[in-house]
Amino acid sequence: MERLNLRKLIITVALLLVFSFLVYSSQIFEILFYPGDLNIIKGENRDLNISFPFYVEFKDDSIVQTIYKEGTKSYKINGVEIGESQLQLNLLGVIPLKNIDLNVVERPKLIAGGNAIGVRLNTKGVLVVAVTDVIDINGERKSPAKEAGLKVGDSIIAINGEKIVKAEQVVEILNNLGDEEVKITILRNNKEFETKATPVKCLQDNTYRLGIWVRDKTSGIGTLTYINPENKSFGALGHGIADMDTGKLLSVEDGVVMNAKVSEITQGKKGIPGEIRGVFYKSDEIIGDIKINDEFGIYGRINEDYLQSRLDEAIPIGFKEEVKEGKAHILTTVEDKKIEKFEIEIEKVENQHRPNPKSMVIRITDPKLLEKTGGIVQGMSGSPIIQNGKLIGAVTHVFINDPTKGYGLFIEWMLEEDNKI
Secondary structure (H helix, E strand, O other): OHHHHEEEEEEEHHHHHHHHHHHHHHHHHHOOOOOOEEEEEOOOOOEEEOOOEEEEEEOOOOOEEEEEEOOOOEEEEEEOEEEEEEEEEEEEOOOOEEEEEEEEEEEEEEEOOOEEEEEEEEEEEEEEEEEEEEEOOOEEOOOHHHHHHOOOOOOOEEEEOOEOOHHHHHHHHHHOOOOEEEEEEEEEOOOOOOOOOOEEEOOOOEEEEEEEEEEEEEEEEEEEEEEEOOEEEEEOOOOEEOOOOOOEEEOEEEEEEEEEEEEEEEEOOEEEEEEEEEEOOHHHEEEEEEEEEEOOOEEEEOOOHHHHHHHHHHEEEEEHHHOOOOEEEEEEEEEOEEEEEEEEEEEOOOOOOOOOOEEEEEEEEHHHHHHOOOOOOOOOOOOOEEOOOOOEEEEEEEEEEEEEEEEEEEEEHHHHHHOOO
């Protein structure tokens, strides 16, 4: 009888656990995708949207304190002292789901940008923007590049062991070697591999070719988002620089950002994106070096002189859970070199636990900016978004069918990349 009762108890518990998993599966998966660490500001509270049947257990209550909010049945974490702690999220107080490291820190401060910048980027190697056929001196159609497995979007970083830094190099090497087989080092999806190809003598001009078009640099206008005075870094654009032909992010060898002057604006209209055009100043007005180009922007080191000229402008950042629907403003440049403040409305805030460029939907409401640009235009990407005196994000993309609206990116996601510099 006791064995029977024990068996029934085990089955009952198992069924309850299965039932709980099915009922709360969406919340469980959301918890599993929580970041592995959270920053808590000393002396401030941070909400943790965890409710029954999930429980929170802390490792060190001297660093953080938890407050269970009865009305919402969720938790609020208070940063008590600078330091590190850990919390464990449990299902029904029994089944551990995830450990999260807690870092109690002072609230970071950044210098909000808003100024127009010229960007000059040199790729790592040369980017393959097209793979074509070559008509050889016998009139036959050949494609050494295709046979070697080269694809649009690949970067050629070496030929026969010689580092490639510019497009002209490829032409020189191939014509010096003639019809000799060459070893080509390729970078694809951040992985290197080698292939071999034999150049073909072209009927058109008697030069040796592989059947590829390549590009080694790009330039354009954007907006500086922030300067981090702590580590002398900067972030800009709010999205990565992609090649115009391949659509793929460019791998960075080196690059610079410079002061720029807005010279002309094409207004954005439904179905037609607008554009800010500008001119770069002379090379002695370089304000920083580019180190990283990724999905959320470009990042690098700011020059000391430029940093010192703006140190008194630092403001606190706002974390993603502090961003609210409602009024805010952006800083951007639409005339000469003048940074101006323009009113916007945050219409939607996404509940994101992982980096994503579409963190919020914003709408331009400022009459002056609407008259000048029609809304968000190319070149405004990276304009800092400020709400309640805190830097909360950056403008990223415009809605093609409604240029008054676009997406904003949480500043936290940009700072995650900043830490990699």
